[in-house]
Amino acid sequence: MRTMEHLLSIIAALLYCSAISMIIPGLVQSTGIKIKLVFVLAALAITTHGWLLSDLILNPYGQNFSILNVASLISFIVCLTLSLAMLKTRLWFLLPVVYSFAVINLLAATFLPSTFLTHFDGKVELLLHITIALFAYSTLSIGALYALQLAWLDHKLKAKKALTINPNLPPLMMVERHLFKIILIGTLLLTATLLTGAIYIKEMFDPENAHKAVLSFIAWALYCILLWGHYRQGWRGKKVLWLSISGTTLLTLAYFGSRFVREIILN
Known part of the structure; x- marks a missing residue:
């Protein structure tokens, strides 16, 4: 089984790297x-990556939701x-970044030891909460990447470097439109995450979990301020970038912070 996981991991990594090598020259x-x-x-x-994840997460004794697998x-x-989205939008600036992170994460999940078994049998509410949380974090992470791309494009334009000659880069206004749509969707998902957690997770406010709830709520507040500032005050530029990055950083600390210490450092 481990040999198959190692093989799938290497194949997926090579395929991601091949895709990156086709994008960078352009x-x-x-x-x-x-x-x-x-x-x-x-x-x-992605297909190979998904196959690998099914082997890594699905376990005869439960579901292995270790920090590396997550x-x-x-x-x-x-x-x-x-x-x-690549088929309709010019995302060539972002794809090498996300594919590179995918390579790092899947290799780490395969070759580094880390176990955190969860049992979803009869716990539909817990599964719903975790699913929404994963999509909320993923969506807001994409929003942070869009914010970085927007800041980079804006910097290049202000430096009077002609970007229009590169047909692979998207228009600035289109990136901005997509950014706020993504952050809006991510904030709604984060709201649902907090609500389902408060309703269904009894241990959510226990001392060992309280920091997750507090950091997630602060991140939610930052995203709400960001959206209000944009739609009511016309905020753009650095404010949007820093609020988006700060929100994603807080969510990362909320979920991965203590678990990284427990599962990786202490082990």
């Missing part, structure tokens, strides 16, 4: 990118979402 040299070939490579990588699962969701 960004650097402003040449055409073979969209269909990149999509096929990405589809094969990180790889989030990378899978982000890669799947952006790869599908």
